[in-house]
Amino acid sequence: MRYKVTIAYDGTNFAGFQRQPNQRTVESELTKVVNKMAKHPEPAIEVYGSGRTDAGVHALGQVVHFDMPFNLPPDNMRKGLNSMLPMDMEVLAVAQVDETFHARYSVSxxxxxxxxxxxxxxxxxxxxxxxxxxxxxxxxxxxxxxxxxxxxxxxxxxxxxxxxxxxxxxxxxxxxxxxxxxxxxxxxxxxxxxxxxxxxxxxxxxxxxxxxxxxxxxxxxxxxxxxxxxxxxxxxxxxxxxxxxxxxxxxxxxxxxxxxxxxx
Amino acid sequence: MRYKVTIAYDGTNFAGFQRQPNQRTVESELTKVVNKMAKHPEPAIEVYGSGRTDAGVHALGQVVHFDMPFNLPPDNMRKGLNSMLPMDMEVLAVAQVDETFHARYSVSxxxxxxxxxxxxxxxxxxxxxxxxxxxxxxxxxxxxxxxxxxxxxxxxxxxxxxxxxxxxxxxxxxxxxxxxxxxxxxxxxxxxxxxxxxxxxxxxxxxxxxxxxxxxxxxxxxxxxxxxxxxxxxxxxxxxxxxxxxxxxxxxxxxxxxxxxxxx
CATH class of the missing domain: 3.30.70.660 (Pseudouridine synthase I, catalytic domain, C-terminal subdomain)
Structure with a gap:
């Protein structure tokens, strides 16, 4: 089940969006939480963003997608993610989308x-x-x-x-x-x-x-x-x-x- | 020469106003800068605030005073302090005051x-x-x-x-x-x-x-x-x-x- 997730974040304390070793990034925080929610499946769930933002850049409506092994009502998914994400990130909206949707490749x-x-x-x-x-x-x-x-x-x-x-x-x-x-x-x-x-x-x-x-x-x-x-x-x-x-x-x-x- | 200094600060990254060992506080940052400007006199110059603010509390107009061994025009003092203070503090105003002024005891x-x-x-x-x-x-x-x-x-x-x-x-x-x-x-x-x-x-x-x-x-x-x-x-x-x-x-x-x- 693919989820499209719209998030806001305060970029101040992130080394940008993209995952990097030993750095706190938006992608790594999301990936951690999504895999924890799914009880750490193998292989791990990947989070795809619409694109990178640099260190210090903020988002009022960044979009990511990921595939979960279960079907959760979008509003429960939103609340669940928010309860686990750090305070400088906030999930604004969750939608279930079909597999043709890609957070990066479908951007218009x-x-x-x-x-x-x-x-x-x-x-x-x-x-x-x-x-x-x-x-x-x-x-x-x-x-x-x-x-x-x-x-x-x-x-x-x-x-x-x-x-x-x-x-x-x-x-x-x-x-x-x-x-x-x-x-x-x-x-x-x-x-x-x-x-x-x-x-x-x-x-x-x-x-x-x-x-x-x-x-x-x-x-x-x-x-x-x-x-x-x-x-x-x-x-x-x-x-x-x-x-x-x-x-x-x-x-x-x-x-x-x-x-x-x-x-x- | 006594200076009355009005400052704003973002309290987010301070362990409050008052000096504490091994903590970043508003008072300790100010004391450091004031003593550096005065070339580290002995005894060190003390900075007196109008009162404490707790960790995370902000100021739009906190007031402190200190005595400097020299007479600097207030606007030069303001610029000098700002050039040395960290980015989450800003001196808004400087005035020379007489020795009866005390940042804490004269508060009305x-x-x-x-x-x-x-x-x-x-x-x-x-x-x-x-x-x-x-x-x-x-x-x-x-x-x-x-x-x-x-x-x-x-x-x-x-x-x-x-x-x-x-x-x-x-x-x-x-x-x-x-x-x-x-x-x-x-x-x-x-x-x-x-x-x-x-x-x-x-x-x-x-x-x-x-x-x-x-x-x-x-x-x-x-x-x-x-x-x-x-x-x-x-x-x-x-x-x-x-x-x-x-x-x-x-x-x-x-x-x-x-x-x-x-x-x-």
């Missing part, structure tokens, strides 16, 4: 948030939950520039080395930011069919520089032409990044299909 | 906040920053009951053992709560001339039970009559508590004077 899109604190001083309560930008920014200018991210583009200028992707072409459906006045934060939001390694953090770095006026408003277009990561410079900190939602084939009628195989 | 009042998350499920991002209450509460009923806290009372029913105070009489000037709808939290606020050990956390425990209807609306009056800590039962978690402001003699014209000596 992802939505990320980036929270950038605009306070003059660093805020000890936000250090793990936001990036920090203390120069004046023009939100309209950022949103004007962000339009150039929409559509299918070669994001070679926006990918960190070590990405391992077969191609740097990706399609972005939504990109922009708004000012959260109550929290004095700039909140960026991106929705696309997939994102390259560090792509969101590099895009935010370029956009805040455009907003501050240290890059021209057509800075995104320039980077497409240069096609070289070195010109994007700034990668904003992991602490402000949130994986907000993972879309699967058919979830979003406007963008129903997954990333072509050669792009994954 | 304190203001505390308590943030109570009302989400149905635990929220991994709030576990260190709020308490959690998942039953329906009536905010008006809480505020009706909280009026009984105002004034001078014997708070024996609201003090944890080990308080060490000479008397349990304290005066509360303001007490109440409001619903923070954006964050789905109940935010309690208390202002008084001083608070006993765990008093705020015990008062919040009583007030949420009144709000949930498991205690009568005159539950505070009942506790005054019983005059016994065992009837208050619940002490809500340290994670939701914030020392918001420390008032000194003359800071608040409505309540200018400090706690009488026999009550400290």
């Amino acid at each position: 899109g992802k939505r990320y948030l980036y929270r950038m604190d605009l306070g003059e001083f660093r805020n000890p309560f936000k250090r793990n939950y936001t990036g920090h930008w203390k120069f004046p920014v023009d939100v309209d200018r950022i949103n004007e520039a962000a339009k150039d991210l929409i559509g299918e583009h070669d994001f070679t200028s926006f990918v960190a080395s070590g990405s391992g992707a077969r191609t740097n072409f990706r399609t972005i459906y939504e990109a922009g930011c708004h000012l959260d006045e109550a929290n004095n934060e700039l909140v960026f939001e991106f929705y696309g069919n997939g994102f390259l390694y560090n792509q969101v953090r590099i895009m935010v770095g370029v956009l805040v520089e455009i907003g501050a006026g240290t890059r021209p408003v057509d800075g995104i277009q320039q980077l497409y032409k240069l096609n070289d990561r070195r010109y994007a410079r700034r990668t904003v900190p992991a602490s402000g990044l949130y994986l907000k939602h993972v879309y699967y084939e058919g979830d979003d009628p406007a963008h129903p299909t997954k990333l072509p195989k050669h792009q994954r | 009042g304190k203001r505390y906040l308590y943030r109570m998350d009302l989400g149905e499920f635990r929220n991994p991002f709030k576990r260190n920053y709020t308490g959690h209450w998942k039953f329906p509460v009536d905010v008006d009923r809480i505020n009706e009951a909280a009026k009984d806290l105002i004034g001078e009372h014997d708070f024996t029913s609201f003090v944890a053992s080990g308080s060490g105070a000479r008397t349990n009489f304290r005066t509360i000037y303001e007490a109440g709560c409001h619903l923070d709808e954006a964050n789905n939290e109940l935010v309690f606020e208390f202002y008084g001339n001083g608070f006993l050990y765990n008093q705020v956390r015990i008062m919040v425990g009583v007030l949420v039970e009144i709000g949930a209807g498991t205690r009568p609306v005159d539950g505070i009056q009942q506790l005054y009559k019983l005059n016994d800590r065992r009837y208050a039962r619940r002490t809500v978690p340290a994670s939701g508590l914030y020392l918001k402001h420390v008032y000194y003699e003359g800071d608040d014209p409505a309540h200018p004077t400090k706690l009488p000596k026999h009550q400290r």
Whole structure:
């Protein structure tokens, strides 16, 4: 019986999503709990995520799947997992899915948030939950520039080395930011069919520089032409990044299909 | 030269305010930095706080004082301290004061906040920053009951053992709560001339039970009559508590004077 599980986690105390020896990761905590619930079967049950998140990156709606040797009502599964998982993880939803569903290979899109604190001083309560930008920014200018991210583009200028992707072409459906006045934060939001390694953090770095006026408003277009990561410079900190939602084939009628195989 | 320093800290990774052997505390981090700035004088410089906060309790405006062997403009002192303090502490303000000022003995009042998350499920991002209450509460009923806290009372029913105070009489000037709808939290606020050990956390425990209807609306009056800590039962978690402001003699014209000596 295959379960699709949506989880939130505070990435602060994780060495990222992916299992690594002698490190506390999201995948290893989940794998431990799932195998304990199933009374340690041989071979052990594997947990598959929609993709990795780096150390310090948070999730409001990461998705994983795994196969259990028993049939449990989804809400019981949710409660059971939550009773065993550490306090910095929380299962939000559980669904039973058929064997064609794969948390990674069935992804049709992802939505990320980036929270950038605009306070003059660093805020000890936000250090793990936001990036920090203390120069004046023009939100309209950022949103004007962000339009150039929409559509299918070669994001070679926006990918960190070590990405391992077969191609740097990706399609972005939504990109922009708004000012959260109550929290004095700039909140960026991106929705696309997939994102390259560090792509969101590099895009935010370029956009805040455009907003501050240290890059021209057509800075995104320039980077497409240069096609070289070195010109994007700034990668904003992991602490402000949130994986907000993972879309699967058919979830979003406007963008129903997954990333072509050669792009994954 | 005496400096009055206002600091914020995220209490999550501190074993409280007060220095303790082999523990990371707010006082020990400050003492370390202050003595380093002064090039390790003998005897070492002492840092005096307005009072202790427990492990996990946060501060939006804790106050300390210390004497430095040199005269530095307050803003340079602020920047210097911040450049050396860890990221979960932040100096908000520095003032030079005369030698009659004492961070603890000159206190005329304190203001505390308590943030109570009302989400149905635990929220991994709030576990260190709020308490959690998942039953329906009536905010008006809480505020009706909280009026009984105002004034001078014997708070024996609201003090944890080990308080060490000479008397349990304290005066509360303001007490109440409001619903923070954006964050789905109940935010309690208390202002008084001083608070006993765990008093705020015990008062919040009583007030949420009144709000949930498991205690009568005159539950505070009942506790005054019983005059016994065992009837208050619940002490809500340290994670939701914030020392918001420390008032000194003359800071608040409505309540200018400090706690009488026999009550400290």
